[in-house]
Amino acid sequence: MSILNVNYAxxxxxxLSFALPLLIIAIGGIYSERSGIVNLALEGLLxxxxxxxxxxxxxxxxLFATGSDLPMYLSFAFAALGGALFAVIHAVLCIKFMxxxxxxxxxxxxxxxxxxxxxxxxxxxxxxxxxxxxFMLQTSPRWxxxxxxxxxxxxxAFTRVYPFMFIILIVATFFWYLLYKTKFGLRVRAAGxxxxxxxxxxxxxxxxxxGAVVISGALAGxxxxxxxxSISTNFSPAIYMGYGFLAIAALxxxxxxxxxxxxxxxxxxxxxxAAFQLLPVFDASAAVIDLAMTAPFVVxxxxxxxxxxxxKAPRALGELYDKSKR
Amino acid sequence: xTKNSGASPQDNQQQDHEPHDQRDPRxxxxxxxxxxxxxxxxxxxxxxxxxxxxxxxxxTIPLLAIxxxxxxxxxxxxxxxxxxxxxFRGLLAGAGWWPKENYGGGQSQLTDxxxxxxxxxxxxxxxxxxxxxxxxxxxxxxxxxxxxLAAFLATVLVGYSDMTAWLARPLVFLIAIAVGALAGALxxxxxxxxxxxxxxxxxxxxxxxxxxxxxxxxxxxxxPVSRNMRAASADARLLTEPVQLGEASARLPVGFLLALIMAxxxxxxxxxxxxxxxxxxxxxxxxxxxxxxxxxxxxxxVAMAISGAMxxxxxxxxxxxxxxxxxxxxxxxxxxxxxxxxxLGNAHPLGAILASTLIATLVxxxxxxxxxxxxxQEIAALITGMILLFTACGGYLRSWLDVKKRSLxxxxxxxxxxxxxxxxxx
Numbered sequence: 001m002s003i004l005n006v007n008y009a010x011x012x013x014x015x016l017s018f019a020l021p022l023l024i025i026a027i028g029g030i031y032s033e034r035s036g037i038v039n040l041a042l043e044g045l046l047x048x049x050x051x052x053x054x055x056x057x058x059x060x061x062x063l064f065a066t067g068s069d070l071p072m073y074l075s076f077a078f079a080a081l082g083g084a085l086f087a088v089i090h091a092v093l094c095i096k097f098m099x100x101x102x103x104x105x106x107x108x109x110x111x112x113x114x115x116x117x118x119x120x121x122x123x124x125x126x127x128x129x130x131x132x133x134x135f136m137l138q139t140s141p142r143w144x145x146x147x148x149x150x151x152x153x154x155x156x157a158f159t160r161v162y163p164f165m166f167i168i169l170i171v172a173t174f175f176w177y178l179l180y181k182t183k184f185g186l187r188v189r190a191a192g193x194x195x196x197x198x199x200x201x202x203x204x205x206x207x208x209x210x211g212a213v214v215i216s217g218a219l220a221g222x223x224x225x226x227x228x229x230s231i232s233t234n235f236s237p238a239i240y241m242g243y244g245f246l247a248i249a250a251l252x253x254x255x256x257x258x259x260x261x262x263x264x265x266x267x268x269x270x271x272x273x274a275a276f277q278l279l280p281v282f283d284a285s286a287a288v289i290d291l292a293m294t295a296p297f298v299v300x301x302x303x304x305x306x307x308x309x310x311x312k313a314p315r316a317l318g319e320l321y322d323k324s325k326r
Numbered sequence: 327x328t329k330n331s332g333a334s335p336q337d338n339q340q341q342d343h344e345p346h347d348q349r350d351p352r353x354x355x356x357x358x359x360x361x362x363x364x365x366x367x368x369x370x371x372x373x374x375x376x377x378x379x380x381x382x383x384x385x386t387i388p389l390l391a392i393x394x395x396x397x398x399x400x401x402x403x404x405x406x407x408x409x410x411x412x413x414f415r416g417l418l419a420g421a422g423w424w425p426k427e428n429y430g431g432g433q434s435q436l437t438d439x440x441x442x443x444x445x446x447x448x449x450x451x452x453x454x455x456x457x458x459x460x461x462x463x464x465x466x467x468x469x470x471x472x473x474x475l476a477a478f479l480a481t482v483l484v485g486y487s488d489m490t491a492w493l494a495r496p497l498v499f500l501i502a503i504a505v506g507a508l509a510g511a512l513x514x515x516x517x518x519x520x521x522x523x524x525x526x527x528x529x530x531x532x533x534x535x536x537x538x539x540x541x542x543x544x545x546x547x548x549x550p551v552s553r554n555m556r557a558a559s560a561d562a563r564l565l566t567e568p569v570q571l572g573e574a575s576a577r578l579p580v581g582f583l584l585a586l587i588m589a590x591x592x593x594x595x596x597x598x599x600x601x602x603x604x605x606x607x608x609x610x611x612x613x614x615x616x617x618x619x620x621x622x623x624x625x626x627x628v629a630m631a632i633s634g635a636m637x638x639x640x641x642x643x644x645x646x647x648x649x650x651x652x653x654x655x656x657x658x659x660x661x662x663x664x665x666x667x668x669x670l671g672n673a674h675p676l677g678a679i680l681a682s683t684l685i686a687t688l689v690x691x692x693x694x695x696x697x698x699x700x701x702x703q704e705i706a707a708l709i710t711g712m713i714l715l716f717t718a719c720g721g722y723l724r725s726w727l728d729v730k731k732r733s734l735x736x737x738x739x740x741x742x743x744x745x746x747x748x749x750x751x752x
Contacts, residue, residue: 040525089715097722102465102525106665107714114707121702122406245529252526287544290655294537297530304527305520 006281009156011273017161019262019269020168021226025247026254026261027175028083028219034179034256035212036192036316040105041090042220043244044112045083047237049221050228051116052082054135054235058128069141069163076167076225083221084214086112091213095206098320109244117237134236140164140229164226171222175215176258188212192314195321205321220244242297249300253307256314267303268296370730377723378731384672387720391670392684395712402708403701412699417706420694421687427698434574438690444565444579446686448473448644451585452664453671453678454592455510455636459524460673461596462629463609468513468528470661471535472637476505477645477652478539478555482547485558485646494562495580498646502638509535510634514627524630532657540654548654555652564647581643586679588636593675605629640664659707663689666714685710 025042032039053075064071086108093104121133145158179185190198191208199205227243228235246268254261275295279288377386400410418424422438429435452469459466480501484494513531516522543555557563565577596602607615608625616622644660645652667685671677692706 093715093718097719098725099718099721103669103718106467107711107718110662110666111708111711111715114704114711118702118704118708121704125702126406242529242533245526249526249530252523285545287541290537290541290544294534297533297537301516301522301527301530301534304522305516 006277008277009159011270011277012154012156013160014273014276015266015270017165017226017230017269018272019265020165020172021223021230022243022247022250022268023223023262023265024168024172024226025220025223025244026251026265027172027258028216028223029247029251030254030256030258030261031175031179031188031212031219032216033251033317034192034314035188035209036195036314036319036321037091037094037209037213038101038105038318039090039213039216040102040245040248041087041108041112042216042247043240043242044105044109045087045090045217045220046224046227046244047116047239048086048112048224049079049083049217050224050235050239051120051135052085052221053079053225054137054228055082055119055123057137058135072138072140072163072229073167075137076164076222079221079225080218081221083217083219083224085217087214087217087220090217091210094213095209101318109240113237113240116235120235120237134234136234137229139233162226162230164222164229168222168226171219172258172262175219179258184208184211189314191321192316195316195319199321199323209321220247223247246296246300249304252313253300253303255312264303267299271299272296371734374727374731374734378727383724383727384674384677387723388670388672388677388681388717390723391716391720392713394716395709398712399705399709403705406701408699408701413695413701413705416695416698417688417691419698420691422690423687426694429574432574434572436571437574437576440571440576440578442686442690443582444648445690446682447579447581447585448640448648448660449663449667449686449689450589450678450682451581451636451640451643452660453667453682454585454589454675455506455633455640456665456668457671457673457675457678458592458596458605458629458636459633460668461602461609462605462626463612464514464517464524464626464629464633466510466513466528466630466633466637467525467662467665468510468531468634469637469640469664470657471528471532472506472509472634473641473644473658473661474539474652475509475535475641476502476638477641478542479505480642480646481555481558481562481651485562486556487562488559489561491561494559495564498562498564498642499581499584499639502642503635504638506638506641507631507635510637511627511631513634514630517630518623518626532661536655536657539652543652543654549651552650554650554654557651558646562646564643579643579647581639581647585639585643588639589675589679592632596675601628637661663710666710669714670717684713 025046028045029039029042056078057071057075060071089111090104090108093099093107094101099107117133120135121131124130124132124135140162142160142162144160149155149158151158177185179188187198187203187208188211190201190203191205191212195205198208223243224239227241228239231241232238247265250264250268251261253264272293272295275292276289279292377383377390379386396410396414403410403413415424419426420438421442422435422440425435426438452473455469455472456466480498483501484497487494489497509531513524513528516527517524547555549556564580566580568575568577596606604615604620604625605628607618607620608622608629612622615625640660641658644658648660663685667678667681670684671679671681688706688709692703695701695706696703
């Protein structure tokens with residue numbers, strides 16, 4: 001195999017199909033952190049969201065016509081719901097019970113891994129009568145976009161695309177608009193930068209933060225469901241691959257802003273897919289996949305080392321909102 | 327604990343036997359309300375009595391968290407149609423705290439306890455690593471990566487040679503400390519020099535270490551049967567020759583005593599030495615520490631190096647004693663359980679001993695419990711998660727108890743017959 005017959009189209013599509021779920025999870029993180037709540041729970045939220053979506057698919061097998069894509073689309077709604085519900089725990093712990101936000105995030109992650117693992121195998125054994133620790137999903141359809149796919153070079157990005165990529169683009173655009181162009185978005189950003197001012201303006205800081213954390217759970221759930229479809233076509237505890245933390249790195253690298261974060265996600269996605277396609281050229285063993293998978297993590301560290309110093313977190317990030325403080 | 331759990335059922339009974347006018351529903355509702363008020367007041371009083379003493383709160387609050395999580399888990403177990411007490415007894419029996427129905431050849435309750443100590447050792451080392459970092463205000467979730475890297479290098483460098491046990495085992499410990507310390511110091515360096523948050527960098531390094539090690543295992547050190555890394559020689563492994571324990575025999579974990587000693591050493595270091603004090607000062611307030619002339623960068627890196635060294639020790643005591651060898655592509659769960667242990671133990675080295683005993687009991691009892699009771703063994707991880715969840719609320723509980731204690735004191739200071747009105751403080 002030579003460097004000439006590497007599948008460059010696959011680098012683009014695979015890169016995007018990894019970058020977009022990462023983006024939507026990172027946008028979730030941005031909402032939470034811009035509102036002042038540290039969110040290390042993204043990993044657990046994306047896993048629980050994917051669990052909820054996959055549980056919906058697994059429990060409605062036979063209700064839909066075979067070959068119907070409807071359960072796939074609905075699974076994203078349920079994933080968002082599941083992620084949002086699980087995020088309520090984080091919101092309650094951080095806002096009502098005034099827990100340390102970092103600890104709470106770690107707790108959510110540990111709890112999510114344990115709970116989904118336990119529930120998946122128990123539900124499989126109790127209700128579906130099989131000893132399995134995964135919920136199978138049907139294969140996602142892949143689309144070729146007419147006309148766009150014929151553009152030279154970048155046209156490759158429009159062949160064999162996953163439907164979830166469009167779902168994510170639409171949702172991401174909506175939440176970009178919500179954060180930067182609406183009153184609610186302004187309040188979220190104020191809650192993280194100057195909660196006292198927001199309070200003085202007569203807005204309930206806790207409620208805004210609660211909403212932002214729940215949104216972060218819903219978005220992480222959508223991202224997790226996308227990973228479940230693109231990486232493995234099933235839900236199993238293998239979904240906890242550290243991508244939630246990669247999303248955190250992306251949003252820190254993107255300076256807690258959505259558009260630069262998108263760029264960071266693209267860098268991760270393309271590095272990953274390029275490593276997958278290019279490394280086998282130099283080393284044909286199967287083990288090399290492991291080495292290829294280190295690529296996004298190494299790149300993250302290097303990028304953070306070179307560009308991370310100028311970053312500025314939201315000013316009230318991680319602080320409990322205390323009315324009496326000025 | 328007995329005080330308040332006993333109080334509410336008693337109260338409910340009283341309410342059932344109370345003679346009241348059956349024909350007037352409003353009256354019944356009124357008296358129900360009154361007794362509910364009374365019940366909540368008694369529960370509050372009981373809670374304040376049991377947990378209000380600040381001196382013991384670092385012990386009583388985790389106990390309450392454990393009790394609440396067991397209560398929640400019991401409900402989950404009941405929902406799936408099993409008896410919670412069977413599950414808890416199965417967990418205790420599997421870990422050696424309770425006699426099993428019958429034992430296989432060469433096994434006894436004593437060998438189960440030895441097994442528990444073997445499981446506990448890496449957990450305690452890992453937790454000590456997290457504790458040291460926490461004291462310096464750092465959150466080391468890189469224990470898992472430090473474990474896998476140290477165990478891999480120790481196995482390759484010593485485990486595949488034909489050194490005698492007296493040379494090999496100390497060398498394994500030294501390599502673990504050196505490799506772990508370097509891997510930990512790297513996180514501290516990245517934080518100090520490049521301002522990369524330690525949580526982000528340690529997650530990245532976890533994955534980098536795990537995947538790189540797994541590349542080397544699958545490409546050159548794989549056992550063809552188990553698909554795991556080829557195991558180290560018996561002389562390098564951290565288990566003694568089989569020792570006769572009554573009728574049964576077991577291999578004793580070499581690192582167990584070392585882990586206990588290390589916990590006391592770290593306690594001494596953190597509370598009684600200048601270096602340890604500086605570390606705590608940096609953890610409490612970096613700015614104040616800097617003003618006092620403490621070198622922040624050096625303290626951060628040293629703290630992370632010690633933390634990483636503990637992670638390395640956890641690695642060798644796990645992969646070269648507790649389990650046969652490294653499985654490629656998986657981060658050790660111990661590295662994350664260690665975080666739970668550290669929090670549960672109140673970020674205190676000696677608290678970590680108690681907490682690691684509890685978590686190790688859950689981990690090592692799970693398989694036996696599952697085979698006897700038929701509840702999935704993941705329930706053990708779920709219990710750990712729930713304990714952590716309630717522990718995270720500990721701070722809130724403390725302030726709640728404080729408020730209640732004061733309001734109760736106020737109420738008692740008033741006249742005694744006023745007490746019926748005091749019920750609305752729930």
